Amino acid sequence: MPEQTLPAGFTFSQSSLQDYSDCPRRFQLRYIEQLKWPAVESEPALENERRQQEGQLFHRLVQQRLIGLPADKLTPLASTLDLRRWWENYLTHPIDDVSGYAQYVEVTLSAPVGTCRLLAKYDLVAVRDGRAVIFDWKTSHKRPRDEWMAARMQTRVYRALLVQAGTHLNGGKPFEPEQVEMVYWYADFPSEPARFPYNAAQHKRDWDGLTGIVNEIANHRVFPLTEDEKKCAYCPYRSYCNRGVAAGTGEELETESAEAQINFEQIAEIEF
Numbered sequence: 001m002p003e004q005t006l007p008a009g010f011t012f013s014q015s016s017l018q019d020y021s022d023c024p025r026r027f028q029l030r031y032i033e034q035l036k037w038p039a040v041e042s043e044p045a046l047e048n049e050r051r052q053q054e055g056q057l058f059h060r061l062v063q064q065r066l067i068g069l070p071a072d073k074l075t076p077l078a079s080t081l082d083l084r085r086w087w088e089n090y091l092t093h094p095i096d097d098v099s100g101y102a103q104y105v106e107v108t109l110s111a112p113v114g115t116c117r118l119l120a121k122y123d124l125v126a127v128r129d130g131r132a133v134i135f136d137w138k139t140s141h142k143r144p145r146d147e148w149m150a151a152r153m154q155t156r157v158y159r160a161l162l163v164q165a166g167t168h169l170n171g172g173k174p175f176e177p178e179q180v181e182m183v184y185w186y187a188d189f190p191s192e193p194a195r196f197p198y199n200a201a202q203h204k205r206d207w208d209g210l211t212g213i214v215n216e217i218a219n220h221r222v223f224p225l226t227e228d229e230k231k232c233a234y235c236p237y238r239s240y241c242n243r244g245v246a247a248g249t250g251e252e253l254e255t256e257s258a259e260a261q262i263n264f265e266q267i268a269e270i271e272f
């Protein structure tokens, strides 16, 4: 087998790091061999495609609202049952009052990590007097446990990268980790956001860990299949790994193993 290495100039994202964490082989197939969607991730396929599109549309609605478009102009665009419910929840359950904050909508940050770069696109970063709140909208139909979200690459990457690369959002000074918080707002559970404060020890742990993983991947030549075969049920690369042909079904899905595996809300990020 020819030696396989990362494409030149490869940029890491929370999605690619999560893929590696879930299954090194999936990382290899998706980012090194660059195979796209060879199998349906879960059944029914059309239903999942619809959910992906609705998630993207919801993000677009919130983005437009945050940059100042009036709610009554946007409401008619919430044209499906799910979208209407999420939009109504968004309008009626303000998470935090950040009206006095500088608001950076869909801002992208990047920084060198190890021998590569790490990049993240944030739904919203609200900044005031050195304090930063990262908001991320989630349209999954199940609410994950907070402990599970705390361990996700997104939670680790977004907070760490804001400290490393967010200086220009804070008047030229790096954010103190203790001044950073990440909030996941679940459109179907609007009164139950998940909050993750931060501190210097966590930042050191995260950044050292991310650097270690990036360097490990950059020097990897072998990408083993995950030993947790439950992850394969929702993976589009099953046929490459002899891990089954039929996709998992919605009924089988458990919160943690499904919503994230299917990556409903990270489709855009896979491009990075």
Ligand code: SF4
Pocket: 023, 024, 025, 026, 027, 029, 225, 226, 231, 232, 235, 236, 237, 238, 239, 240, 241, 243
């Ligand atoms: S099918 Fe399983 S082993 Fe193969 S890439 Fe997907 S998660 Fe990894």
